[in-house]
Amino acid sequence: MTSLDVANASLLDEGTAAAEAMCLCTRHNKRKKLFLSNKIHPQTLSVVTTRADALELEIEVGSISDVNFASREYSGILLQYPDTNGDIRDFEDIATLARKHGTLVVVATDLLSLTLLRPPAEFGADIAVGTSQRLGVPLEFIMSDDYISLNNGVFEETVAEICDLIHKNGGQVYLDGANMNAQVGLCRPGDYGSDVSHLNLHKTFCIPMVAVGLVWARLG
Structure with missing residues (x-):
């Protein structure tokens, strides 16, 4: 569904998976600044910023069109696909530019939508996260x-x-x-x-x- 080589399912939800993905970016390239799209889900934003604060990582939230990747200060960028408003965008141009300057691309996605949409890996995502609840996986405990x-x-x-x-x-x-x-x-x-x-x-x-x-x- 994501077209990535490796899959894991040990985390709690999309927010915690996104936070772990952003930490993975920092461990990979040793940079201390993360860019979060202002179109990600608010609960994901909350979890990621909380984790970043504990790890003393800098967070920047804004429009992805305003990111200056050439500064080479961002360890990773977090995108939402489809975004929190339900809009769908092809991020290939953003992903190409980010990776050119050493920034990893993380895509928080609706896994069910990937049955119809272009897989994140095909437009340049390094990491994709999402909740399997969208696939109808029942809650284990109420x-x-x-x-x-x-x-x-x-x-x-x-x-x-x-x-x-x-x-x-x-x-x-x-x-x-x-x-x-x-x-x-x-x-x-x-x-x-x-x-x-x-x-x-x-x-x-x-x-x-x-x-x-x-x-x-x-x-x-």
Whole structure:
């Protein structure tokens, strides 16, 4: 569909995939500035800018016709195809100019539309991202719950009723394990309707994580 050589499906959604793609651009050419088209979806813009801020990368948002690729300061450019307004543009001229000056081209695309539109790789995209939800992939879970509220540290009184409602409508409940130590001490998740939980060992058994965090920060 994209005509690219490699495909991956491990990320959460289009926004996180776009953010990872832009980070890949930076790691590839070591430049610290990214250009985002002002026609990308707002949620994608939000995720990418949040990730860039944490990594101290510079973000420029604007019309793709205003990009000065000759400055060779952009690690990557993010385009939307079709754009957030539903408009379709052939980006071959932009992609050719970008790649001429060492800027990688990332295209956030509607995968379903690629059954009819020109594949991104054919007009010069280096990376293409999108959400497989457009292909009718069903949601695995309707509700993700901490049970012990992260906001105020108390049990949600209606969690059993909510789980029952979800089950009646064919869904399943995933229980986050961040507070598993408190949960197994005070209740049994299966009793109130949880279908699956992950076990957060370092909180459940009080394994100290400070040293690991420091090592990561130093090596990272």
